[in-house]
Amino acid sequence: MSEQKKPGFIRRTFGFVWSLLTWLRTTTFNLLFLVIILAIIVSLSDEDTAVMPDSTALRIAPSGFLVDQRSYVDPMTQFLEQSSPEDAETLVRDLTTSLTRAAEDKRITALVLDLSNLYGGGISKLEEIGQALQTFKASGKQIYAVSDNYSQDQYYLASYADTIYLNPMGAVLLTGYGSYRNYFKSALDKLDMNFHVFRVGEYKDAVEPFLQDHMSDASREHNQLWLTDLWQTYHEQVEQQRGLTPDTLNDYINNLDQHMAANAGDSATLAKTKGLVDELASRHRINQHLREALGEDDNGGYDAIDYWDYLDFTDREQPQSADTIGLLIAKGAILDGQQPEGTIGGDTLAALIEDAREDSDIKALVIRVDSPGGSAFASEVIREQLNVTREAGIPIVVSMGSVAASGGYWIAMGADEVWATPTTITGSIGVFSAFPTVENTLGRLGISTDGVGTTKLAGALRIDRPLSPLASNVLQQSVDNIYQRFLTIVADARQSTPEQIHTVAQGRVWTGTAAQELGLVDNLGTLEDAIAAAAAKAELTDYQVEEVRKALTPGEQLLLELSGGMVSIGEKVSASWQLPAFWQQAIAPVQQQLQLLQQMNDPQGVYAQCLECAGVH
Known part of the structure; x- marks a missing residue:
């Protein structure tokens, strides 16, 4: 009998590679299947064990930044990184809704504000939450505020509490408001770059940083006015809530070094001495105090239900109505085309408005605008769809958030x-365009540009060539034209004239209170007030509010569910590391400015944007 011939080296190599690939494929699918099973188990176990208590406190622990709409995060990124959008951003309406419901809910006995992980959000959003806190407080239920330290935004919410706890190693960090660029x-000049700017409006200062080395007198004047208005609102409301004498906060900040010296450099003792907090206590002592006041849970903590669980329970208890008010969120910079949530895509939002218009259940629309602006073209695409919707007989009410x-x-x-809201930043009616050229910079390196064209504009918009007078004139005329369009649009909407609007325009920024006095807005109030106004316009007494959102694909939905399950698993195993709230708040304006500059994509390069508005909190 002859021996069986062994496979050759190449055949054995390919066989090994194929076996390895098969093993990897099988292992990957098995792991994915295991992940799915774990996610389902976690989801089901949460649903099975969750029970609404008959008597408990409500715990509100916002994390990240306060927003009207969470920024879109790719579900695959969430799945791979085990990250959750809820960690970085907290929805304002979730907080206000839970507070409003809890005020009338006999099962809720008290409120704990855990502000340790709140990074900020701006005075306008804080005011809306503050009004909901005031409603809760009026019910006679106690509010406790807890944090190791209090940033300015954290302390605003804490001021509504009956008892504010501060760690003996902590501080109340107040600074006032500022706008620095x-x-x-x-x-x-050192780089020999030419930055060509085309704008309309004495106060349209978005492009000033490219034209000079300091703030202009006009910019300084109008920015100081609205910043002063915001700070006055902040310190007066906090002083009223805490029963402090007028200007206590200004004295605390402006003479902080002297006050610190009088308290041996102890910032926590200073805060208590000045009446900013009620109790200095360690984390263990705070937990002990809350257990005594609220009862003890099974894990040795105080008895409370988190606001997101409370919302889930109470959502199921809400009566359903056939009539719906659609809520559309317009948050972030306005860009051309399709864009994810967290920015405003002209085509994306226009399509959602159209979808809402074609939904027979939607009887009115509320548009929540929280945006410093952006593409003039995209802004008009959105406004046009709103006009078509109004012509179809659907009332539309805009609610301005922090910035509109x-x-x-x-x-x-x-x-x-x-x-x-009274502290909304609005107006800034003006437009600009900017075009850099680097012909001199390249010249230093011995690089020149030359060629031929068939017209005077051929190659005129190359950044490596000087901008010709013809191109400059065309760009400036385009900006002038769009500014006149802007004035006419505002004049028609506000029953005024372009000439009258021009006197309060020119890029000037106003607070909501000032804007109402000037006739630029109709009323002052919260998002809930705007929703009630929309219901009145549609003659609705029984209705539900439904957010109109871009639908996820089936694949995105599956990955989102999986990522949510995996985040829950991760949270049970270990806590994620985060920068302290103070540093997050400090770097946020820089991140926002860089992001805004990267997002400029208007087809004509003309922008109705307020860059200084975006980074102020």
């Missing part, structure tokens, strides 16, 4: 009625 004129300026204000002109 980097200026690049000298740097551009420039392009954000442009959008608002498509509504029947415009609401703002």
Whole structure:
């Protein structure tokens, strides 16, 4: 019998590779299947064990930044990184809704505000939550505020509490409001770069950093006015809530070094001495106090239900109605085309408005605008869809959030009625365009540009060539034209004239209170006030509010469910590391400014945008 011939080296190699790939494929699918099973188990176990107590405190522990709409995070990224959007951003309406319901709910006995992981959100959003806290407080139930330290935004919410706890190693970090920017004129000169700017409006200062090395007198004047208004609102409301004498906070901040010296440098003792907090206590002692006041849970903590669980329970208890008020969130910079949530895509939001218009259950629309503006073209695409919807007989009310300026204000002109909070930043009616050229910079390196063209504009918009007078004139005329369009749009919507609007326009920024006095908005109030106004316009007494959102694909939905399950598993195993709230708040304005500059994509390069509005909290 002859021996069986052994496979050759190449055949054995390919066989090994194929076996390895088969093993990897099988292992990957088995692991994925295991992940799915674990996610389902966690989800089901949460649903099975969750029970609404007959008597408990409500715990509100916002994390990250307060927002009207969470920024879109790819479900695959969430799945791989085991991250959750809820860690970085907290929805304002979730907080206000839970507080309003809890105020009338006999099962809720008290409120604990755990503000340790709140990074900020701006005075306008804080005011809305503050009004809901006031409603809760009026029910006679106690409010406790807890944090190791209090940033300015954290302390605003804490001021509504009956008892504010502070760690003996902590501090109340108040600074007032400011708007500071980097200026690049000298740097551009050193690089020999030419930055060509085209704008309309004495106060349209978004492009000032490229033209000079300091803030202009006009910019300083109008920015100081609205910043002063915001700070006055902050310190007066906090002083009223805490029963402090007027200007206590200004004295605390402006003479902080002297006050610290009088308290041996102990910032926590200083805060208690000045009446900013009620009790200095360690984490263990705070937990002990809350257990004594609220009862003890099974894990040795105080007895409370988290607000997101409370919302889930109470959502199921809410009566259903056939009539619906659609809620559309317009948050972030306004960009052309399709964009994810967290930014405003002209085509994306226009499509959602159209979907809402074609939904027979939706009887009115509320547009929540929280935007410093952006593309003038995209802003008009959105406004046009709002006009079509109004012509179809559907009332539209705009609710302005922290910022509804420039392009954000442009959008608002498509509504029947415009609401703002007293501290909303709005106006900034003006436009600009900017075009850099680097021909001199390249010349230093020995690089030149030459060629031929068939017309005077051929190659005129290359950044490696000087900008010709013809191109400059065309760009400036385009900006002038769009500014006149903006004035006319506002004048028509506000029953005024372009000439009258021009006197309060020119890029000038106003608070909501000032804007109402000038006739730029109709009423002052919260998002809930705007929803009630929309219901009145549609003659609705029994209705539900439903957010109109871009639908996820089946694949995205599956990954989102999986990522949620995996995040829950991760939270049970270990806590994720985060930067302290103070540092998160400090770097946020820089991140926002860089992001805004990267997002400019208007087809004509003309922007109705308020860059200084975006980074102020």
